[in-house]
Amino acid sequence: xxxxxxxxxxxxxxxxxxxxxxxxxxxxSVAGPFLEILWVTLLTAFGIAIVKARLVxxxxxxxxxxxxxxxxxxxxxxxxxxxxxxxxxxxxxxxEGNNWENLAAQAAVARGVAGEHEEEEAEDxxxxxxxxxxQSTFTVVCGACHGAAGDGTGAAAAxxxxxxxxxxxxxFWETRDRDRILTVIRDxxxxxxxxxxxxxxxxxxxxxxxxxxxxxxxxxxxxx
Amino acid sequence: MADTAVDVQHAEHHGHAxxxxxxxGLLKYVWSTDHKIIAMQYLFxxxxxxxxxxxxxxxFRMQLAFPGISVPGFGQVSPGEYNSLVxxxxxxxxxxxxxPVLIAAFGNYLIPLMIGADDMVxxxxxxxxxxxxxxSAILLxxxxxxxxxGFGGAWTAYPPLSAVAEYNQTALGSSMWLVAVALEFVxxxxxxxxxxxxxxxxxxxxxxxxxxxxxxxxxVIASILFMLxxxxxxxxxxxxxxxxxxxxGFYDPARGGDPILWQHLFWFFGHPEVYVVLLPAIxxxxxxxxxxxxxxxxxxxxxxxxxxxxxxLSFFVWAHHQFIAGIDPRMANVFTITTLxxxxxxxxxxxxxxxxxxxxxxxxTTPMLWALAFVAEFLIGxxxxxxxxxxxxxxxxxxxYFVLAHFHYTFFPIAIxxxxxxxxxxxxxxxxxxxNDTLGKIHFWGTVIPFNFIFIPLFVLGIGxxxxxxxxxxxxxxxxxxxxxxxxxxxxxxxLVMLSFQLVFFYNCITSWISGEKAxxxxxxxxxxxxxxxxxxxxxxxxxxxxxNVYRGAYEYGHPDRxxxxxxxxxxx
Amino acid sequence: xxxxxPLATLRSATGIPTGRLAVWWVLASExxxxxxxxxxxxxxxxxxxxxxxxxxxxxTWVGAFNTFVLLSSSFTAVLAHQAAEKGNGKEAxxxxxxxxxxxxxxxxxxxGEWTYEIMHGYTITANNFWSFYYTAAGLxxxxxxxxxxxxxxxxxxxxxxxxxxxxxxxxxxWHFVDVVWIFLFPLLYIAK
Numbered sequence: 001x002x003x004x005x006x007x008x009x010x011x012x013x014x015x016x017x018x019x020x021x022x023x024x025x026x027x028x029s030v031a032g033p034f035l036e037i038l039w040v041t042l043l044t045a046f047g048i049a050i051v052k053a054r055l056v057x058x059x060x061x062x063x064x065x066x067x068x069x070x071x072x073x074x075x076x077x078x079x080x081x082x083x084x085x086x087x088x089x090x091x092x093x094x095x096e097g098n099n100w101e102n103l104a105a106q107a108a109v110a111r112g113v114a115g116e117h118e119e120e121e122a123e124d125x126x127x128x129x130x131x132x133x134x135q136s137t138f139t140v141v142c143g144a145c146h147g148a149a150g151d152g153t154g155a156a157a158a159x160x161x162x163x164x165x166x167x168x169x170x171x172f173w174e175t176r177d178r179d180r181i182l183t184v185i186r187d188x189x190x191x192x193x194x195x196x197x198x199x200x201x202x203x204x205x206x207x208x209x210x211x212x213x214x215x216x217x218x219x220x221x222x223x224x
Numbered sequence: 225m226a227d228t229a230v231d232v233q234h235a236e237h238h239g240h241a242x243x244x245x246x247x248x249g250l251l252k253y254v255w256s257t258d259h260k261i262i263a264m265q266y267l268f269x270x271x272x273x274x275x276x277x278x279x280x281x282x283x284f285r286m287q288l289a290f291p292g293i294s295v296p297g298f299g300q301v302s303p304g305e306y307n308s309l310v311x312x313x314x315x316x317x318x319x320x321x322x323x324p325v326l327i328a329a330f331g332n333y334l335i336p337l338m339i340g341a342d343d344m345v346x347x348x349x350x351x352x353x354x355x356x357x358x359x360s361a362i363l364l365x366x367x368x369x370x371x372x373x374g375f376g377g378a379w380t381a382y383p384p385l386s387a388v389a390e391y392n393q394t395a396l397g398s399s400m401w402l403v404a405v406a407l408e409f410v411x412x413x414x415x416x417x418x419x420x421x422x423x424x425x426x427x428x429x430x431x432x433x434x435x436x437x438x439x440x441x442x443x444v445i446a447s448i449l450f451m452l453x454x455x456x457x458x459x460x461x462x463x464x465x466x467x468x469x470x471x472x473g474f475y476d477p478a479r480g481g482d483p484i485l486w487q488h489l490f491w492f493f494g495h496p497e498v499y500v501v502l503l504p505a506i507x508x509x510x511x512x513x514x515x516x517x518x519x520x521x522x523x524x525x526x527x528x529x530x531x532x533x534x535x536x537l538s539f540f541v542w543a544h545h546q547f548i549a550g551i552d553p554r555m556a557n558v559f560t561i562t563t564l565x566x567x568x569x570x571x572x573x574x575x576x577x578x579x580x581x582x583x584x585x586x587x588x589t590t591p592m593l594w595a596l597a598f599v600a601e602f603l604i605g606x607x608x609x610x611x612x613x614x615x616x617x618x619x620x621x622x623x624x625y626f627v628l629a630h631f632h633y634t635f636f637p638i639a640i641x642x643x644x645x646x647x648x649x650x651x652x653x654x655x656x657x658x659x660n661d662t663l664g665k666i667h668f669w670g671t672v673i674p675f676n677f678i679f680i681p682l683f684v685l686g687i688g689x690x691x692x693x694x695x696x697x698x699x700x701x702x703x704x705x706x707x708x709x710x711x712x713x714x715x716x717x718x719x720l721v722m723l724s725f726q727l728v729f730f731y732n733c734i735t736s737w738i739s740g741e742k743a744x745x746x747x748x749x750x751x752x753x754x755x756x757x758x759x760x761x762x763x764x765x766x767x768x769x770x771x772x773n774v775y776r777g778a779y780e781y782g783h784p785d786r787x788x789x790x791x792x793x794x795x796x797x
Numbered sequence: 798x799x800x801x802x803p804l805a806t807l808r809s810a811t812g813i814p815t816g817r818l819a820v821w822w823v824l825a826s827e828x829x830x831x832x833x834x835x836x837x838x839x840x841x842x843x844x845x846x847x848x849x850x851x852x853x854x855x856x857t858w859v860g861a862f863n864t865f866v867l868l869s870s871s872f873t874a875v876l877a878h879q880a881a882e883k884g885n886g887k888e889a890x891x892x893x894x895x896x897x898x899x900x901x902x903x904x905x906x907x908x909g910e911w912t913y914e915i916m917h918g919y920t921i922t923a924n925n926f927w928s929f930y931y932t933a934a935g936l937x938x939x940x941x942x943x944x945x946x947x948x949x950x951x952x953x954x955x956x957x958x959x960x961x962x963x964x965x966x967x968x969x970x971w972h973f974v975d976v977v978w979i980f981l982f983p984l985l986y987i988a989k
Contacts, residue, residue: 015879019872026868030861033987045983053976060875060972067813070821077452077825080539081832084456085840087543088488090552092837093844098552139701148701155699336805343803345815413826421819426805451822455829459837462932470921472928474837480845480925485837492833764803771804 018059025052132209134216142213145197150220162195167220182214257347258763263333264654265354269361270325270643273316276365278723280313289709289716291696303695304393307376310693312368314379315401319408320361322501322639327450328357328412330504330646331419331443333654337754338437340428340772340794342764344418353414360407367400375401378693380490383475383483387467399468406461409454416447428753428794431774435793437752438527438778442507446500449535453496460489487549491542498634499538503531505642506573506602509595512649513577515750516592517584518789520779523576530569530576537566547615548622556615563613570606574599585782585789589748590664591649597672598641605633608683623693626686629679636675644671644729651733652747656759657740663732670725677718681711749790752778756794820966824973827940831977834936835984838929842984851926852989854919859910860986863903864978870899871975874968881955881964889964890956893948896971900945907938930985937981940974 025048032044058064063071139148145164147153152166165172183191189198201210253261279297286293287301294300301309332350336343344350368374375398377386386402389395423436423444463474464486473479475486514521521527543551543559577599586592608630611617621627651659690703697703697712746755753772757765766772772794780791806815813821842848877892911931921931944967951967954960 015875022868026864029987030857045987049979049983052979056871056972056976060871061969073821073825077828080452081829081836083539084492085836089840090555091484092482092840095844341805343805345806347803417819417822420822421815422805424811425815425818426808427810451826452829455826456833458830459834472922473925474928489833
């Protein structure tokens with residue numbers, strides 16, 4: 001431990017020699033690509049970079065004579081960068097997404113379609129596929145403006161002009177019938193001279209679903 | 225070792241002669257290179273930022289419990305303001321409260337005193353570190369008042385929301401936020417180098433590695449974690465800044481970039497960061513528990529090794545923040561395993577604390593109460609982390625208030641309870657007077673009880689599906705039921721109670737500082753070196769010709785051969 | 798100015814002088830900064846073979862000349878350290894002066910190269926290869942500028958025979974800047 005202050009004086013490096021080796025390596029790394037062979041280029045580029053870096057680190061930075069502790073610190077930081085690369089690259093280099101196929105679910109569906117033997121599982125799968133309900137669609141989709149209860153007070157209502165219609169208002173129903181409701185849902189309110197803010201929904205729902213939605217809206221009509 | 229002794233002689237002859245010449249008057253406090261003054265600067269800046277962070281929490285909790293009301297002291301909260309308040313609350317509490325108080329303030333104050341040195345090894349770099357930190361704090365606060373308002377893209381700042389001004393609507397605010405965070409990193413890199421080299425090189429003669437008090441080890445290991453993890457994020461922040469300001473496409477998939485890259489770079493730092501602030505807090509807990517149990521730590525080396533293990537493991541868990549970000553499911557597997565593994569060393573530390581308490585002659589002073597509360601509350605935070613660390617369960621819990629309550633159950637013990645442990649324990653050393661114990665206990669119970677009433681309802685709400693980052697739950701019928709609003713109101717009222725009890729703390733601080741009972745050198749009868757000098761310590765900490773030597777470990781309490789139950793490190797046997 | 802060093806700075810429990818120990822820690826933190834940036838570049842580069850086309854527009858000869866300049870400046874920096882160890886402050890200052898000259902040459906060549914590229918439309922927003930090119934080389938150039946400025950102060954001190962140990966410290970930092978360039982050169986210029 002006591003000789004550490006002097007250990008720098010103890011070693012003699014021929015700096016000139018190292019310098020000329022480095023320049024020679026530089027020439028090789030520039031010359032490498034002229035052979036136009038990919039692996040030679042990569043080798044002369046990165047292999048020589050590593051050799052050069054080692055020469056500089058060992059001889060110019062005197063890491064060769066430094067305490068082991070310092071080597072540990074620097075190696076750790078390099079290893080951490082390797083860890084970062086290993087953890088991040090699989091995601092960042094994956095441009096197309098994973099496109100995983102859920103083989104277990106597919107097998108379950110196949111069994112259900114084929115199947116007499118495992119009907120219980122099949123039923124679960126079918127439940128998920130059939131999903132349309134007029135009420136829930138109204139609550140989630142229409143409700144954003146018209147309110148979940150159809151009273152015209154959805155979250156977005158305050159920002160809209162004209163205000164969205166309230167289906168529980170008797171005045172509203174004085175001028176409406178089932179056909180008109182159906183047309184407005186299918187083709188938008190602009191089709192009957194109303195506000196373009198009520199957009200057409202025919203692209204999102206098929207006829208049967210629009211019929212069901214119309215029925216649901218009709219059911220909100222207050223009874224006199 | 226021979227030349228070390230020579231160095232010491234050398235220093236005493238030429239170093240100390242003009243060491244006491246410094247700036248005079250008021251400048252003494254703003255331009256000093258003394259580690260204790262710089263620690264105070266960090267401490268008070270951190271406390272000031274904590275008050276601001278608490279005020280932000282108050283404003284947005286009021287908005288959540290009573291949507292649309294005019295919050296007293298703020299007015300009506302607009303959606304943009306709400307986002308900016310939440311974002312800056314998170315940023316401030318982690319980067320401008322937990323880091324400066326736990327690492328910078330206590331690190332600066334304790335490391336030189338505990339290892340028997342007269343200052344940090346690079347006092348002027350230390351001063352520079354604080355000044356950069358101060359600039360970053362001012363920049364962050366200023367970002368709230370520029371056109372468009374403060375940044376509102378959450379403290380994690382995921383692109384594209386953070387990168388594209390058309391999305392976040394805060395072109396200037398988000399860049400200022402980013403630069404402020406980057407400056408803060410620079411400040412802590414400078415500070416961290418100081419802590420690490422000071423501990424490695426400047427220990428008192430005779431102090432071996434296993435004689436160093438745990439809290440010093442913890443602060444230094446935390447600094448090392450910080451230094452080795454923050455680099456990729458600094459590079460990532462430069463890239464994000466270029467995306468914001470120059471219009472590059474580092475994080476824009478349409479131009480060949482990748483937004484997931486930011487998430488990885490952020491959490492590669494962000495997860496070790498959790499341990500960066502945890503370790504100092506747990507170190508202070510262990511020190512305080514040993515002192516007030518009058519017992520040696522059960523397994524000093526075990527604590528040290530588990531700390532190193534935690535540090536190493538903390539680099540292997542970062543992607544558990546991204547389980548639903550579309551990362552490779554096979555990686556989610558790996559990160560689930562490492563995440564569950566990291567609870568092992570932390571649990572070991574809890575067992576060490578419990579084993580230290582066992583059979584000790586426990587004194588329930590205020591710092592001891594805080595230390596016990598730290599263990600109890602952090603345990604809840606740790607256990608709920610198991611749910612989130614398992615990738616399957618996390619798919620359901622992700623981005624709900626369950627996550628929020630979980631990390632507040634970890635960060636509150638770390639940042640708030642941890643700071644109070646340190647502050648109440650070292651207050652006599654810092655200011656030379658004892659704190660009022662009764663007021664201290666009132667403040668303790670007034671903080672810890674409401675804390676649980678804030679966050680347990682939030683656990684319940686989170687399991688009920690309450691999503692984070694929502695301004696007004698009235699827009700979501702299934703989250704707007706009266707039972708959910710009752711829980712939100714409980715949480716908000718508890719927050720008000722907790723905040724009001726902090727007034728007791730400030731009152732106690734000021735009155736104790738002015739007219740508290742004189743503390744003397746060693747009021748707690750503790751062993752570590754800082755208790756062998758005056759309270760508060762003079763410039764240079766000890767007389768230049770009487771620097772302490774160390775003869776034993778830091779935790780020799782209740783030694784059978786001695787009459788007194790403690791044995792200071794500097795007493796020759 | 799309270800220039801007197803505290804006792805803490807002069808102690809050395811590890812056996813490594815405090816200044817050098819700190820420089821090594823600074824370099825460890827620099828390794829992760831450059832490692833993060835170059836790692837991100839590398840994973841993008843490997844994932845985008847089409848960037849080769851953009852990379853073909855970088856000028857290998859300019860890059861090679863700059864490598865030569867930095868290697869030479871590293872050489873003079875290590876000679877300056879040798880002189881400082883012998884206590885010859887004036888010689889060390891002169892050699893550090895050569896190193897600063899190298900830094901300036903590097904920066905002048907770099908600015909000429911960038912001007913040429915920007916005038917031909919290869920700006921930082923042209924595509925992500927160029928974004929990485931300017932960011933990585935720019936971050937490195939900032940280190941060159943910072944190193945040259947610090948070296949100026951160290952050289953003035955060394956000329957007056959003060960703080961000679963700092964010649965070694967700035968040298969270690971300078972070699973690190975050199976090593977970063979040794980890797981940037983193949984990454985940005987050779988591998989097409």
